[in-house]
Amino acid sequence: SGSAVTLQELDGLAMRSFPLCMRHLYLKLQEDRHLRHGGRQQLGLFLKGIGLKLDDALAFWRGAFAPRMPAEKFDKEYAYNVRHNYGKEGKRTDYTPYSCMYIIMSSPGVGDHHGCPYRHFSPENLHAALSGMRLSPKSIDEVMEKTRGRHYQLACAATFEGAHSCQCDGINHPNQYFEQSRKFLK
Template identity: 30%
Template sequence: MSFFYLKPVIGDIPVHLLETIVTQRLGYLKVIFNDNSYAYNEYVVEGSLYDNVGHFMLCIVTILGENTGFTQFLLKAEVDLFKRRVYALSTYDLRCLAKKLLRSIRKLDNVPEFIHPLQILCQHLTIKKIAHHLCTSHIKECATHSISLNFKHCLSLVAKRQVELKNGIVSLPCGKWKEYLTHLFLTNLKSRINTTNLEPLKSDPRILELLYKLKRELFPFITRSSTGILLSNKVDTVSKFFPPCMLNLHHNLRKRHRLSHSQRFYYSLFLKDIGMPVEEAIDFWRAEYRQSPSGSHNCCHHWEKDEKKYLYGIRHMYGLEGRRKSYTSVSCQRIQSSDMSCNEGGCPFKSFDNLQVLLRQNNPSCTDTLLFKINELKRKHQYSTACILYLKSFQPNCDNLSYNLTPVKYHTVAMKCDSVEL
Protein backbone atom coordinates (compact mmCIF):
# COMPACT_ATOMS: atom_id res chain seq x y z
CA MET A 1 0.00 0.00 0.00
CA SER A 2 1.13 3.55 -0.69
CA PHE A 3 0.01 6.82 0.83
CA PHE A 4 -1.30 7.94 -2.57
CA TYR A 5 -4.41 5.83 -1.81
CA LEU A 6 -5.37 4.53 -5.25
CA LYS A 7 -7.26 1.54 -3.79
CA PRO A 8 -8.76 0.76 -0.38
CA VAL A 9 -7.79 -2.37 1.53
CA ILE A 10 -10.28 -5.24 1.66
CA GLY A 11 -11.20 -7.08 4.86
CA ASP A 12 -13.07 -6.95 8.16
CA ILE A 13 -12.39 -4.62 11.08
CA PRO A 14 -14.19 -4.16 14.44
CA VAL A 15 -16.40 -1.07 14.61
CA HIS A 16 -14.77 0.23 17.80
CA LEU A 17 -11.32 0.04 16.15
CA LEU A 18 -12.68 1.77 13.05
CA GLU A 19 -13.92 4.64 15.21
CA THR A 20 -10.52 4.89 16.91
CA ILE A 21 -8.69 4.96 13.57
CA VAL A 22 -10.92 7.73 12.22
CA THR A 23 -10.79 9.94 15.32
CA GLN A 24 -7.02 9.49 15.65
CA ARG A 25 -6.51 10.47 12.01
CA LEU A 26 -8.78 13.48 12.41
CA GLY A 27 -6.79 14.69 15.40
CA TYR A 28 -3.59 14.20 13.42
CA LEU A 29 -4.97 16.13 10.44
CA LYS A 30 -6.06 19.00 12.69
CA VAL A 31 -2.44 19.38 13.80
CA ILE A 32 -1.31 19.32 10.14
CA PHE A 33 -4.02 21.79 9.15
CA ASN A 34 -2.82 24.28 11.76
CA ASP A 35 0.75 23.87 10.44
CA ASN A 36 2.06 22.49 13.73
CA SER A 37 4.68 19.82 14.31
CA TYR A 38 3.26 16.37 14.96
CA ALA A 39 4.28 13.42 17.08
CA TYR A 40 4.34 9.74 16.16
CA ASN A 41 0.87 8.23 15.74
CA GLU A 42 0.52 4.49 15.16
CA TYR A 43 -2.74 5.03 13.26
CA VAL A 44 -1.13 7.29 10.62
CA VAL A 45 2.05 5.42 9.75
CA GLU A 46 2.80 5.94 6.05
CA GLY A 47 1.31 3.20 3.89
CA SER A 48 0.05 1.12 6.85
CA LEU A 49 -3.31 -0.65 7.08
CA TYR A 50 -4.58 1.90 9.60
CA ASP A 51 -3.39 4.77 7.40
CA ASN A 52 -5.29 3.40 4.40
CA VAL A 53 -8.48 2.66 6.35
CA GLY A 54 -8.44 6.07 8.03
CA HIS A 55 -8.06 7.93 4.76
CA PHE A 56 -10.87 6.11 2.96
CA MET A 57 -13.19 6.29 5.97
CA LEU A 58 -12.76 10.05 6.14
CA CYS A 59 -13.61 10.22 2.44
CA ILE A 60 -16.82 8.32 3.24
CA VAL A 61 -17.57 10.71 6.11
CA THR A 62 -16.99 13.67 3.78
CA ILE A 63 -19.34 12.32 1.09
CA LEU A 64 -22.14 11.38 3.48
CA GLY A 65 -21.69 14.42 5.73
CA GLU A 66 -22.19 16.88 2.84
CA ASN A 67 -20.51 19.62 4.85
CA THR A 68 -18.60 22.22 2.85
CA GLY A 69 -16.36 23.20 5.74
CA PHE A 70 -15.35 19.63 6.48
CA THR A 71 -14.70 18.93 2.80
CA GLN A 72 -12.40 21.94 2.60
CA PHE A 73 -10.65 20.87 5.77
CA LEU A 74 -10.07 17.32 4.51
CA LEU A 75 -8.76 18.45 1.12
CA LYS A 76 -6.27 20.89 2.58
CA ALA A 77 -5.15 18.70 5.49
CA GLU A 78 -4.68 15.55 3.40
CA VAL A 79 -2.76 17.48 0.73
CA ASP A 80 -0.55 19.11 3.37
CA LEU A 81 0.14 15.68 4.90
CA PHE A 82 0.99 14.24 1.47
CA LYS A 83 3.37 17.13 0.73
CA ARG A 84 5.19 16.66 4.03
CA ARG A 85 5.58 12.97 3.30
CA VAL A 86 6.76 13.36 -0.30
CA TYR A 87 9.30 16.09 0.42
CA ALA A 88 10.77 14.01 3.28
CA LEU A 89 11.34 10.86 1.20
CA SER A 90 14.80 9.40 0.70
CA THR A 91 15.94 8.14 -2.71
CA TYR A 92 15.05 4.57 -1.78
CA ASP A 93 11.60 5.52 -0.40
CA LEU A 94 10.75 7.66 -3.44
CA ARG A 95 11.54 4.76 -5.78
CA CYS A 96 9.48 2.41 -3.60
CA LEU A 97 6.51 4.78 -3.74
CA ALA A 98 6.74 4.98 -7.54
CA LYS A 99 6.97 1.18 -7.89
CA LYS A 100 3.97 0.65 -5.59
CA LEU A 101 1.93 3.14 -7.60
CA LEU A 102 2.77 1.41 -10.87
CA ARG A 103 1.72 -1.96 -9.42
CA SER A 104 -1.52 -0.45 -8.13
CA ILE A 105 -2.27 1.15 -11.50
CA ARG A 106 -1.95 -2.22 -13.27
CA LYS A 107 -4.63 -3.63 -10.94
CA LEU A 108 -7.18 -0.86 -11.55
CA ASP A 109 -10.42 -1.78 -13.29
CA ASN A 110 -11.60 1.74 -14.05
CA VAL A 111 -8.67 3.94 -15.00
CA PRO A 112 -9.17 7.67 -14.22
CA GLU A 113 -7.96 10.26 -16.69
CA PHE A 114 -5.07 11.44 -14.50
CA ILE A 115 -3.48 7.95 -14.40
CA HIS A 116 -1.57 8.37 -17.67
CA PRO A 117 0.57 11.32 -16.49
CA LEU A 118 0.98 9.60 -13.11
CA GLN A 119 2.38 6.53 -14.89
CA ILE A 120 4.82 8.61 -16.89
CA LEU A 121 6.03 10.40 -13.78
CA CYS A 122 6.39 7.19 -11.74
CA GLN A 123 8.31 5.46 -14.50
CA HIS A 124 10.93 8.21 -14.27
CA LEU A 125 10.94 8.19 -10.47
CA THR A 126 11.86 4.49 -10.38
CA ILE A 127 15.19 5.27 -12.05
CA LYS A 128 17.79 5.41 -9.29
CA LYS A 129 19.82 8.23 -10.81
CA ILE A 130 16.78 10.48 -11.25
CA ALA A 131 15.31 9.67 -7.80
CA HIS A 132 18.68 10.45 -6.20
CA HIS A 133 18.84 13.74 -8.11
CA LEU A 134 15.39 14.75 -6.78
CA CYS A 135 16.26 13.92 -3.17
CA THR A 136 19.63 15.68 -2.88
CA SER A 137 19.83 19.47 -2.85
CA HIS A 138 17.16 19.77 -5.49
CA ILE A 139 15.67 23.20 -6.28
CA LYS A 140 12.35 24.16 -7.88
CA GLU A 141 14.10 25.88 -10.79
CA CYS A 142 16.00 22.71 -11.77
CA ALA A 143 15.42 21.49 -15.34
CA THR A 144 18.04 18.74 -15.62
CA HIS A 145 15.34 16.21 -16.45
CA SER A 146 11.89 16.71 -17.96
CA ILE A 147 8.84 14.75 -19.05
CA SER A 148 6.36 15.49 -21.84
CA LEU A 149 2.64 15.62 -20.97
CA ASN A 150 -0.55 16.60 -22.73
CA PHE A 151 -1.43 20.18 -21.78
CA LYS A 152 -4.87 19.18 -20.46
CA HIS A 153 -3.17 17.38 -17.57
CA CYS A 154 -1.26 20.51 -16.55
CA LEU A 155 -3.87 23.25 -16.88
CA SER A 156 -3.01 24.96 -13.58
CA LEU A 157 0.68 25.16 -14.47
CA VAL A 158 -0.11 26.36 -18.00
CA ALA A 159 -2.44 29.04 -16.64
CA LYS A 160 0.33 30.31 -14.34
CA ARG A 161 2.85 30.16 -17.23
CA GLN A 162 5.14 27.97 -15.14
CA VAL A 163 5.87 25.48 -17.93
CA GLU A 164 6.73 25.53 -21.62
CA LEU A 165 3.90 24.65 -24.02
CA LYS A 166 4.41 23.69 -27.66
CA ASN A 167 1.87 22.07 -29.99
CA GLY A 168 -0.28 21.03 -27.05
CA ILE A 169 2.60 19.31 -25.24
CA VAL A 170 3.96 20.53 -21.90
CA SER A 171 7.59 20.02 -20.94
CA LEU A 172 7.55 19.52 -17.17
CA PRO A 173 11.00 20.05 -15.57
CA CYS A 174 12.09 17.90 -12.63
CA GLY A 175 12.01 20.91 -10.31
CA LYS A 176 8.21 20.71 -10.43
CA TRP A 177 7.77 16.94 -10.28
CA LYS A 178 7.00 16.70 -6.58
CA GLU A 179 4.62 19.63 -6.87
CA TYR A 180 2.92 17.91 -9.79
CA LEU A 181 2.71 14.62 -7.89
CA THR A 182 0.93 16.53 -5.12
CA HIS A 183 -1.45 18.00 -7.72
CA LEU A 184 -2.26 14.48 -8.97
CA PHE A 185 -2.91 13.38 -5.38
CA LEU A 186 -5.41 16.23 -4.99
CA THR A 187 -7.03 15.32 -8.31
CA ASN A 188 -7.42 11.73 -7.14
CA LEU A 189 -8.90 12.83 -3.80
CA LYS A 190 -11.39 15.24 -5.38
CA SER A 191 -12.44 12.63 -7.92
CA ARG A 192 -13.07 10.09 -5.16
CA ILE A 193 -15.19 12.49 -3.13
CA ASN A 194 -17.19 13.77 -6.09
CA THR A 195 -17.84 10.58 -8.06
CA THR A 196 -18.17 7.75 -5.53
CA ASN A 197 -21.67 6.35 -5.21
CA LEU A 198 -22.38 5.58 -1.52
CA GLU A 199 -26.12 4.99 -1.66
CA PRO A 200 -25.81 1.52 -0.01
CA LEU A 201 -24.02 3.01 3.01
CA LYS A 202 -26.75 5.55 3.71
CA SER A 203 -28.74 2.84 5.47
CA ASP A 204 -25.81 1.19 7.30
CA PRO A 205 -26.35 1.84 11.05
CA ARG A 206 -22.63 1.43 11.86
CA ILE A 207 -21.58 4.11 9.40
CA LEU A 208 -24.45 6.40 10.39
CA GLU A 209 -23.54 6.11 14.08
CA LEU A 210 -19.93 7.00 13.33
CA LEU A 211 -21.03 9.91 11.16
CA TYR A 212 -23.33 11.17 13.93
CA LYS A 213 -20.52 11.12 16.51
CA LEU A 214 -18.12 12.95 14.23
CA LYS A 215 -20.71 15.58 13.33
CA ARG A 216 -21.55 16.19 16.97
CA GLU A 217 -18.01 16.26 18.35
CA LEU A 218 -15.71 17.40 15.55
CA PHE A 219 -17.57 19.07 12.68
CA PRO A 220 -18.38 22.26 14.65
CA PHE A 221 -14.71 22.83 15.59
CA ILE A 222 -13.40 22.08 12.11
CA THR A 223 -15.97 24.12 10.21
CA ARG A 224 -15.48 27.13 12.47
CA SER A 225 -11.77 27.11 11.82
CA SER A 226 -11.72 26.34 8.11
CA THR A 227 -14.55 28.17 6.37
CA GLY A 228 -15.41 31.77 5.74
CA ILE A 229 -18.48 33.22 7.42
CA LEU A 230 -21.46 34.18 5.27
CA LEU A 231 -22.94 37.39 6.63
CA SER A 232 -26.65 38.07 6.30
CA ASN A 233 -26.02 41.28 4.35
CA LYS A 234 -23.79 39.47 1.81
CA VAL A 235 -26.31 36.89 0.62
CA ASP A 236 -27.38 38.95 -2.38
CA THR A 237 -23.74 39.29 -3.44
CA VAL A 238 -22.95 35.56 -3.34
CA SER A 239 -26.35 34.45 -4.67
CA LYS A 240 -24.95 34.48 -8.22
CA PHE A 241 -23.06 31.32 -7.20
CA PHE A 242 -26.22 29.57 -5.95
CA PRO A 243 -27.58 26.56 -7.83
CA PRO A 244 -30.78 27.41 -9.76
CA CYS A 245 -33.02 25.70 -7.15
CA MET A 246 -31.69 27.84 -4.29
CA LEU A 247 -31.40 30.95 -6.46
CA ASN A 248 -35.08 30.58 -7.25
CA LEU A 249 -35.94 30.40 -3.52
CA HIS A 250 -33.77 33.44 -2.87
CA HIS A 251 -35.53 35.45 -5.58
CA ASN A 252 -38.94 34.41 -4.24
CA LEU A 253 -37.99 35.37 -0.71
CA ARG A 254 -36.71 38.79 -1.74
CA LYS A 255 -39.80 39.40 -3.86
CA ARG A 256 -42.49 38.15 -1.45
CA HIS A 257 -40.61 38.20 1.90
CA ARG A 258 -42.00 34.78 2.65
CA LEU A 259 -41.43 31.11 1.80
CA SER A 260 -43.54 28.07 2.56
CA HIS A 261 -42.42 26.04 5.59
CA SER A 262 -40.62 23.27 3.67
CA GLN A 263 -38.87 25.66 1.29
CA ARG A 264 -37.79 27.92 4.16
CA PHE A 265 -36.35 24.82 5.83
CA TYR A 266 -34.43 23.79 2.69
CA TYR A 267 -33.11 27.29 2.07
CA SER A 268 -32.11 27.81 5.72
CA LEU A 269 -30.09 24.59 5.73
CA PHE A 270 -28.40 25.57 2.48
CA LEU A 271 -27.33 28.93 3.91
CA LYS A 272 -26.16 27.20 7.07
CA ASP A 273 -23.99 24.72 5.18
CA ILE A 274 -22.34 27.35 2.99
CA GLY A 275 -21.14 29.24 6.05
CA MET A 276 -23.92 31.25 7.73
CA PRO A 277 -23.67 31.13 11.55
CA VAL A 278 -26.81 30.92 13.67
CA GLU A 279 -26.62 34.59 14.71
CA GLU A 280 -26.45 35.72 11.09
CA ALA A 281 -29.30 33.36 10.17
CA ILE A 282 -31.48 34.99 12.81
CA ASP A 283 -30.63 38.45 11.44
CA PHE A 284 -31.31 37.29 7.87
CA TRP A 285 -34.75 35.84 8.56
CA ARG A 286 -35.71 38.61 10.97
CA ALA A 287 -35.09 41.23 8.27
CA GLU A 288 -37.40 39.39 5.83
CA TYR A 289 -40.18 38.35 8.16
CA ARG A 290 -40.51 41.80 9.70
CA GLN A 291 -41.78 42.92 6.31
CA SER A 292 -45.33 42.32 5.19
CA PRO A 293 -45.80 39.55 2.61
CA SER A 294 -46.29 40.82 -0.91
CA GLY A 295 -47.65 39.38 -4.12
CA SER A 296 -49.83 36.29 -3.93
CA HIS A 297 -48.29 34.94 -0.72
CA ASN A 298 -50.96 34.66 1.96
CA CYS A 299 -48.71 33.94 4.96
CA CYS A 300 -50.24 35.22 8.22
CA HIS A 301 -47.05 34.95 10.28
CA HIS A 302 -44.92 37.92 11.28
CA TRP A 303 -41.62 38.11 13.11
CA GLU A 304 -42.88 40.44 15.85
CA LYS A 305 -45.79 38.12 16.62
CA ASP A 306 -44.03 34.76 16.16
CA GLU A 307 -40.45 35.61 17.16
CA LYS A 308 -40.10 32.78 19.70
CA LYS A 309 -41.32 30.23 17.17
CA TYR A 310 -38.87 31.41 14.52
CA LEU A 311 -35.93 31.60 16.93
CA TYR A 312 -36.60 28.08 18.13
CA GLY A 313 -36.87 26.77 14.56
CA ILE A 314 -33.57 28.36 13.47
CA ARG A 315 -31.68 27.24 16.58
CA HIS A 316 -33.16 23.76 16.20
CA MET A 317 -31.64 23.42 12.70
CA TYR A 318 -28.24 24.32 14.14
CA GLY A 319 -28.51 21.64 16.83
CA LEU A 320 -29.03 24.13 19.67
CA GLU A 321 -32.59 23.14 20.61
CA GLY A 322 -34.72 20.00 20.88
CA ARG A 323 -32.78 16.81 20.11
CA ARG A 324 -29.58 18.84 19.57
CA LYS A 325 -29.25 17.37 16.10
CA SER A 326 -27.43 19.55 13.60
CA TYR A 327 -29.28 19.18 10.29
CA THR A 328 -27.60 19.26 6.89
CA SER A 329 -28.97 20.53 3.60
CA VAL A 330 -30.86 18.18 1.31
CA SER A 331 -29.47 16.46 -1.76
CA CYS A 332 -30.53 17.03 -5.35
CA GLN A 333 -32.17 13.61 -5.35
CA ARG A 334 -34.33 14.64 -2.40
CA ILE A 335 -35.36 17.89 -4.06
CA GLN A 336 -36.12 16.15 -7.35
CA SER A 337 -38.27 13.51 -5.66
CA SER A 338 -40.37 16.10 -3.82
CA ASP A 339 -43.88 16.68 -5.09
CA MET A 340 -44.04 20.35 -6.07
CA SER A 341 -47.43 21.68 -7.06
CA CYS A 342 -46.13 25.21 -7.60
CA ASN A 343 -42.93 26.86 -8.83
CA GLU A 344 -41.86 28.25 -5.46
CA GLY A 345 -39.54 25.32 -4.87
CA GLY A 346 -38.27 22.12 -6.42
CA CYS A 347 -35.67 21.34 -9.06
CA PRO A 348 -36.01 23.86 -11.93
CA PHE A 349 -34.55 21.34 -14.39
CA LYS A 350 -37.41 18.98 -13.60
CA SER A 351 -40.50 21.07 -12.99
CA PHE A 352 -40.07 24.66 -14.22
CA ASP A 353 -41.67 25.89 -17.42
CA ASN A 354 -39.76 29.20 -17.23
CA LEU A 355 -36.38 27.51 -16.87
CA GLN A 356 -34.83 29.60 -19.64
CA VAL A 357 -35.69 32.84 -17.83
CA LEU A 358 -34.18 31.66 -14.54
CA LEU A 359 -30.96 30.39 -16.12
CA ARG A 360 -30.36 33.51 -18.19
CA GLN A 361 -31.19 35.72 -15.23
CA ASN A 362 -28.15 34.33 -13.44
CA ASN A 363 -25.97 33.77 -16.53
CA PRO A 364 -26.76 36.21 -19.37
CA SER A 365 -24.22 34.47 -21.61
CA CYS A 366 -26.27 31.25 -21.56
CA THR A 367 -26.49 30.32 -25.27
CA ASP A 368 -29.34 28.83 -27.23
CA THR A 369 -27.19 25.76 -27.89
CA LEU A 370 -26.68 25.23 -24.17
CA LEU A 371 -30.40 25.66 -23.46
CA PHE A 372 -31.19 23.14 -26.19
CA LYS A 373 -28.85 20.56 -24.61
CA ILE A 374 -30.35 21.23 -21.18
CA ASN A 375 -33.88 20.74 -22.50
CA GLU A 376 -32.83 17.48 -24.13
CA LEU A 377 -31.45 16.23 -20.79
CA LYS A 378 -34.63 17.40 -19.07
CA ARG A 379 -36.70 15.41 -21.56
CA LYS A 380 -34.60 12.33 -20.70
CA HIS A 381 -35.14 12.97 -16.95
CA GLN A 382 -31.39 13.57 -16.45
CA TYR A 383 -31.90 16.58 -14.20
CA SER A 384 -28.60 16.47 -12.29
CA THR A 385 -26.65 16.10 -15.53
CA ALA A 386 -28.45 19.16 -16.90
CA CYS A 387 -27.55 21.11 -13.77
CA ILE A 388 -23.89 20.10 -14.06
CA LEU A 389 -23.87 21.10 -17.74
CA TYR A 390 -25.19 24.54 -16.75
CA LEU A 391 -22.53 24.84 -14.05
CA LYS A 392 -19.82 23.99 -16.58
CA SER A 393 -20.96 26.88 -18.75
CA PHE A 394 -19.21 29.27 -16.35
CA GLN A 395 -16.95 26.85 -14.45
CA PRO A 396 -15.65 24.50 -17.19
CA ASN A 397 -13.05 22.77 -15.04
CA CYS A 398 -15.49 21.42 -12.46
CA ASP A 399 -15.31 17.73 -11.64
CA ASN A 400 -17.97 15.15 -12.40
CA LEU A 401 -20.47 15.49 -9.55
CA SER A 402 -23.26 13.31 -10.90
CA TYR A 403 -23.26 10.73 -8.10
CA ASN A 404 -23.28 13.08 -5.14
CA LEU A 405 -24.48 16.43 -6.45
CA THR A 406 -26.01 18.67 -3.80
CA PRO A 407 -26.85 22.38 -3.81
CA VAL A 408 -23.94 22.95 -1.42
CA LYS A 409 -21.46 21.17 -3.71
CA TYR A 410 -22.73 23.18 -6.67
CA HIS A 411 -22.07 26.39 -4.72
CA THR A 412 -18.64 25.14 -3.64
CA VAL A 413 -17.56 24.49 -7.23
CA ALA A 414 -19.07 27.72 -8.53
CA MET A 415 -17.17 29.70 -5.89
CA LYS A 416 -14.00 27.64 -6.48
CA CYS A 417 -13.96 27.12 -2.70
CA ASP A 418 -12.69 23.56 -3.07
CA SER A 419 -9.43 24.61 -4.77
CA VAL A 420 -6.29 23.99 -2.76
CA GLU A 421 -3.17 25.97 -3.56
CA LEU A 422 -0.11 23.78 -3.97
Protein backbone atom coordinates in the same frame (compact mmCIF):
# COMPACT_ATOMS: atom_id res chain seq x y z
CA SER B 1 -16.41 24.42 3.46
CA GLY B 2 -15.45 25.41 6.98
CA SER B 3 -15.09 29.15 6.48
CA ALA B 4 -17.95 31.37 7.61
CA VAL B 5 -20.15 33.23 5.18
CA THR B 6 -21.43 36.63 6.31
CA LEU B 7 -24.84 38.17 5.78
CA GLN B 8 -23.32 40.93 3.62
CA GLU B 9 -21.87 38.41 1.17
CA LEU B 10 -25.11 36.51 0.59
CA ASP B 11 -26.63 38.54 -2.27
CA GLY B 12 -23.45 38.30 -4.32
CA LEU B 13 -22.95 34.63 -3.58
CA ALA B 14 -26.58 33.85 -4.45
CA MET B 15 -26.20 35.41 -7.88
CA ARG B 16 -22.79 33.89 -8.67
CA SER B 17 -22.55 30.56 -6.87
CA PHE B 18 -25.96 29.20 -5.80
CA PRO B 19 -27.43 26.34 -7.84
CA LEU B 20 -30.72 27.19 -9.52
CA CYS B 21 -32.87 25.53 -6.81
CA MET B 22 -31.40 27.84 -4.14
CA ARG B 23 -31.15 30.89 -6.38
CA HIS B 24 -34.87 30.51 -7.10
CA LEU B 25 -35.78 30.29 -3.40
CA TYR B 26 -33.54 33.25 -2.62
CA LEU B 27 -35.16 35.41 -5.30
CA LYS B 28 -38.70 34.35 -4.36
CA LEU B 29 -38.00 35.17 -0.73
CA GLN B 30 -36.90 38.68 -1.73
CA GLU B 31 -39.94 39.09 -3.97
CA ASP B 32 -42.61 37.74 -1.60
CA ARG B 33 -40.90 38.56 1.74
CA HIS B 34 -41.98 35.04 2.68
CA LEU B 35 -41.38 31.35 1.97
CA ARG B 36 -43.47 28.41 3.00
CA HIS B 37 -42.07 25.69 5.24
CA GLY B 38 -40.59 23.45 2.54
CA GLY B 39 -38.72 26.36 1.02
CA ARG B 40 -37.48 27.63 4.38
CA GLN B 41 -36.09 24.18 5.16
CA GLN B 42 -34.44 23.63 1.79
CA LEU B 43 -32.83 27.10 1.68
CA GLY B 44 -32.16 27.36 5.42
CA LEU B 45 -30.20 24.12 5.66
CA PHE B 46 -28.28 24.98 2.49
CA LEU B 47 -27.29 28.34 3.99
CA LYS B 48 -26.19 26.59 7.15
CA GLY B 49 -24.12 24.24 4.96
CA ILE B 50 -22.30 27.08 3.21
CA GLY B 51 -21.27 28.47 6.58
CA LEU B 52 -23.94 30.97 7.67
CA LYS B 53 -23.79 31.08 11.47
CA LEU B 54 -26.92 30.80 13.61
CA ASP B 55 -27.04 34.49 14.62
CA ASP B 56 -26.65 35.57 11.01
CA ALA B 57 -29.28 33.05 9.92
CA LEU B 58 -31.76 34.52 12.42
CA ALA B 59 -30.96 38.05 11.22
CA PHE B 60 -31.26 36.92 7.60
CA TRP B 61 -34.73 35.37 7.98
CA ARG B 62 -36.01 38.15 10.24
CA GLY B 63 -34.85 40.73 7.69
CA ALA B 64 -36.18 38.76 4.73
CA PHE B 65 -39.67 38.55 6.26
CA ALA B 66 -39.71 42.23 7.18
CA PRO B 67 -41.43 44.58 6.89
CA ARG B 68 -44.42 42.37 6.10
CA MET B 69 -43.83 40.43 9.27
CA PRO B 70 -42.97 42.37 12.45
CA ALA B 71 -39.83 41.18 14.25
CA GLU B 72 -41.82 40.14 17.36
CA LYS B 73 -44.02 37.85 15.28
CA PHE B 74 -40.95 36.38 13.61
CA ASP B 75 -39.25 35.75 16.92
CA LYS B 76 -42.40 34.13 18.30
CA GLU B 77 -43.30 31.93 15.33
CA TYR B 78 -40.24 31.33 13.17
CA ALA B 79 -37.05 31.73 15.20
CA TYR B 80 -37.57 28.38 16.94
CA ASN B 81 -37.42 26.54 13.63
CA VAL B 82 -34.19 28.27 12.60
CA ARG B 83 -32.57 27.39 15.92
CA HIS B 84 -33.96 23.87 15.60
CA ASN B 85 -32.22 23.41 12.24
CA TYR B 86 -28.98 24.42 13.92
CA GLY B 87 -29.50 21.80 16.61
CA LYS B 88 -30.31 24.32 19.36
CA GLU B 89 -33.88 23.20 20.11
CA GLY B 90 -35.84 19.99 20.52
CA LYS B 91 -33.82 16.82 20.04
CA ARG B 92 -30.77 18.96 19.28
CA THR B 93 -30.06 17.10 16.09
CA ASP B 94 -27.57 18.91 13.86
CA TYR B 95 -29.59 18.69 10.63
CA THR B 96 -27.71 18.32 7.36
CA PRO B 97 -28.58 20.10 4.11
CA TYR B 98 -30.69 18.20 1.57
CA SER B 99 -29.07 16.27 -1.28
CA CYS B 100 -30.14 16.62 -4.92
CA MET B 101 -31.84 13.23 -4.80
CA TYR B 102 -33.92 14.26 -1.79
CA ILE B 103 -34.87 17.56 -3.43
CA ILE B 104 -35.67 15.94 -6.77
CA MET B 105 -37.94 13.41 -5.02
CA SER B 106 -39.82 16.09 -3.06
CA SER B 107 -43.27 17.13 -4.22
CA PRO B 108 -43.82 20.89 -3.96
CA GLY B 109 -47.48 21.96 -4.05
CA VAL B 110 -49.07 25.11 -5.43
CA GLY B 111 -47.43 28.15 -3.80
CA ASP B 112 -44.31 26.18 -2.84
CA HIS B 113 -40.95 27.18 -4.28
CA HIS B 114 -38.76 24.34 -3.08
CA GLY B 115 -37.80 21.37 -5.23
CA CYS B 116 -35.43 21.05 -8.19
CA PRO B 117 -36.21 23.43 -11.07
CA TYR B 118 -35.06 20.86 -13.65
CA ARG B 119 -37.56 18.39 -12.24
CA HIS B 120 -40.38 20.67 -11.11
CA PHE B 121 -40.47 23.75 -13.39
CA SER B 122 -42.43 23.91 -16.63
CA PRO B 123 -40.14 24.14 -19.70
CA GLU B 124 -41.16 27.81 -20.11
CA ASN B 125 -40.29 28.72 -16.53
CA LEU B 126 -37.03 26.81 -16.67
CA HIS B 127 -36.05 28.57 -19.88
CA ALA B 128 -36.83 31.96 -18.32
CA ALA B 129 -34.81 31.11 -15.19
CA LEU B 130 -31.80 30.05 -17.28
CA SER B 131 -32.02 33.26 -19.31
CA GLY B 132 -32.04 35.12 -16.00
CA MET B 133 -28.69 33.47 -15.24
CA ARG B 134 -27.40 34.91 -18.54
CA LEU B 135 -26.62 31.53 -20.03
CA SER B 136 -25.88 31.52 -23.75
CA PRO B 137 -28.60 30.14 -26.07
CA LYS B 138 -26.30 27.19 -26.79
CA SER B 139 -25.93 26.37 -23.06
CA ILE B 140 -29.67 26.76 -22.54
CA ASP B 141 -30.36 24.31 -25.38
CA GLU B 142 -28.02 21.79 -23.77
CA VAL B 143 -29.68 22.16 -20.37
CA MET B 144 -33.18 21.87 -21.84
CA GLU B 145 -32.13 18.76 -23.75
CA LYS B 146 -30.80 17.03 -20.62
CA THR B 147 -33.93 18.07 -18.71
CA ARG B 148 -36.20 16.57 -21.39
CA GLY B 149 -34.22 13.34 -20.98
CA ARG B 150 -34.92 13.55 -17.21
CA HIS B 151 -31.20 13.84 -16.48
CA TYR B 152 -31.76 16.55 -13.90
CA GLN B 153 -28.34 16.51 -12.27
CA LEU B 154 -26.64 16.50 -15.68
CA ALA B 155 -28.81 19.49 -16.59
CA CYS B 156 -27.60 21.20 -13.41
CA ALA B 157 -23.98 20.37 -14.30
CA ALA B 158 -24.54 21.83 -17.79
CA THR B 159 -25.91 24.99 -16.14
CA PHE B 160 -22.80 25.16 -13.98
CA GLU B 161 -20.60 24.87 -17.05
CA GLY B 162 -22.57 27.54 -18.89
CA ALA B 163 -22.44 29.90 -15.92
CA HIS B 164 -18.75 29.38 -15.13
CA SER B 165 -17.29 28.56 -18.57
CA CYS B 166 -15.51 25.54 -17.16
CA GLN B 167 -15.83 21.79 -16.77
CA CYS B 168 -18.07 20.54 -13.97
CA ASP B 169 -17.16 17.44 -11.91
CA GLY B 170 -20.84 16.48 -11.67
CA ILE B 171 -23.54 17.61 -9.24
CA ASN B 172 -25.05 15.47 -6.49
CA HIS B 173 -25.58 18.08 -3.77
CA PRO B 174 -26.48 21.78 -3.83
CA ASN B 175 -23.69 22.50 -1.36
CA GLN B 176 -21.22 20.71 -3.62
CA TYR B 177 -22.35 22.95 -6.52
CA PHE B 178 -21.60 25.92 -4.30
CA GLU B 179 -18.18 24.66 -3.21
CA GLN B 180 -17.21 23.90 -6.78
CA SER B 181 -18.27 27.37 -7.85
CA ARG B 182 -16.30 29.07 -5.06
CA LYS B 183 -13.20 27.08 -5.91
CA PHE B 184 -13.46 28.11 -9.54
CA LEU B 185 -14.25 31.78 -8.93
CA LYS B 186 -11.54 32.30 -6.31
